[in-house]
Amino acid sequence: MLKKTIESLNPYVPEVPLADLEKQLGVPKIVRMSANENPFGTSDNVRQAVLNWNFNQARDYPDGDAEQLRQAVAKFVQVDPDQLLFGCGLDEVIELVARTFIEPGDEVLEPWPTFSEYKLHAEIEDAKIVDVPVNETTGQFDLDALAAAITPKTKLIWLCNPNNPTGTYLQPEAIRDFLKKVPANVLVLLDEAYMEFVTEVAQPSALPLLKEFDNLVLMRTFSKIYGLASFRVGYAVIPKALISSMQSVRLPYNLNTLSQVAALAALQDQDFVTQTRQRVATARQAWETFLTQQGLTYYHSQANFVFFNAPQAEQLKDYLLQNGYLVRSGLRPDWLRITYGSTEQNQAVQKLIQTFYAN
Numbered sequence: 001m002l003k004k005t006i007e008s009l010n011p012y013v014p015e016v017p018l019a020d021l022e023k024q025l026g027v028p029k030i031v032r033m034s035a036n037e038n039p040f041g042t043s044d045n046v047r048q049a050v051l052n053w054n055f056n057q058a059r060d061y062p063d064g065d066a067e068q069l070r071q072a073v074a075k076f077v078q079v080d081p082d083q084l085l086f087g088c089g090l091d092e093v094i095e096l097v098a099r100t101f102i103e104p105g106d107e108v109l110e111p112w113p114t115f116s117e118y119k120l121h122a123e124i125e126d127a128k129i130v131d132v133p134v135n136e137t138t139g140q141f142d143l144d145a146l147a148a149a150i151t152p153k154t155k156l157i158w159l160c161n162p163n164n165p166t167g168t169y170l171q172p173e174a175i176r177d178f179l180k181k182v183p184a185n186v187l188v189l190l191d192e193a194y195m196e197f198v199t200e201v202a203q204p205s206a207l208p209l210l211k212e213f214d215n216l217v218l219m220r221t222f223s224k225i226y227g228l229a230s231f232r233v234g235y236a237v238i239p240k241a242l243i244s245s246m247q248s249v250r251l252p253y254n255l256n257t258l259s260q261v262a263a264l265a266a267l268q269d270q271d272f273v274t275q276t277r278q279r280v281a282t283a284r285q286a287w288e289t290f291l292t293q294q295g296l297t298y299y300h301s302q303a304n305f306v307f308f309n310a311p312q313a314e315q316l317k318d319y320l321l322q323n324g325y326l327v328r329s330g331l332r333p334d335w336l337r338i339t340y341g342s343t344e345q346n347q348a349v350q351k352l353i354q355t356f357y358a359n
């Protein structure tokens with residue numbers, strides 16, 4: 001009865017609600033450092049906007065075009081408002097891309113490891129997924145190998161920048177060089193979910209490249225630096241020739257009213273974004289210093305997490321969890337991904353790691 005591609009599917013394992021996990025393990029308080037959420041919360045602008053929301057609107061369908069949010073985001077990223085596609089989280093946009101473009105037998109290229117949703121949706125659409133391993137030493141994408149892996153069957157290429165889980169970042173120049181090698185009928189999806197965390201360069205985004213390439217899609221989310229994960233708002237800038245087809249595939253009311261209100265308020269508080277970026281940069285520095293001191297191998301990250309080689313990773317993860325800190329394993333054997341927390345949280349986790357390896 002099932003579609004052939006669904007039978008063998010590995011579903012995304014979502015985060016367990018913390019209250020359930022605490023109860024299950026008998027640990028009084030668990031801090032989640034496994035989902036790349038913002039440890040500094042959400043802009044107070046959002047709280048105000050949500051509390052001021054007119055509840056009488058609850059019975060009305062949302063604005064299916066998210067017009068206010070659309071105009072504000074378009075102005076912010078300087079694109080035509082008609083090129084924006086909003087999703088119930090960037091997750092939904094990723095699903096929509098697969099649903100709109102992939103036909104059975106198409107090839108989908110991605111670096112590996114990367115965000116697992118690209119593969120999941122490609123598999124559902126019966127694509128052949130081609131994983132191109134990242135550079136083992138630096139964690140950086142092997143763009144030459146990716147370009148060499150393009151065949152006449154290649155339909156989509158996913159590039160997550162900075163990449164989840166490696167945290168590595170590519171400058172727009174490197175992306176441009178790569179795009180020049182990609183045939184015009186292959187769509188390149190650039191997932192910039194963590195772009196706002198980059199501090200290495202002043203203008204880190206590949207946004208300017210949209211003017212040069214008609215086969216480039218750029219994606220952002222409000223879940224990470226804006227601290228709005230529960231509201232589920234993500235968006236993509238889609239090439240003009242493709243946007244109306246993608247809008248036809250999208251569900252008409254995919255973005256609820258309160259999410260639109262929250263995202264708009266979040267966008268309007270760029271001070272919160274700047275502050276978070278600075279605090280994350282401080283945490284990043286502290287983590288790199290710590291991991292170096294411990295002699296642990298890590299990839300240089302420009303995101304809000306670090307990916308490092310942790311001998312006995314599963315035991316370390318359990319030890320941290322028993323002590324109240326949830327981190328992410330299972331992305332690569334013996335590697336862990338830790339989302340930076342507050343200074344106190346980072347210091348506590350670092351102390352636990354030190355103790356674990358000292359014994």
Ligand SMILES: *Cc1c(COP(=O)(O)O)cnc(C)c1O
Binds near residue numbers: 036089091193233
């Ligand atoms: C978190 C994440 C997303 C999805 O974010 P949403 O919460 O669905 O907006 C997309 N891409 C990457 C790389 C992510 O890490």
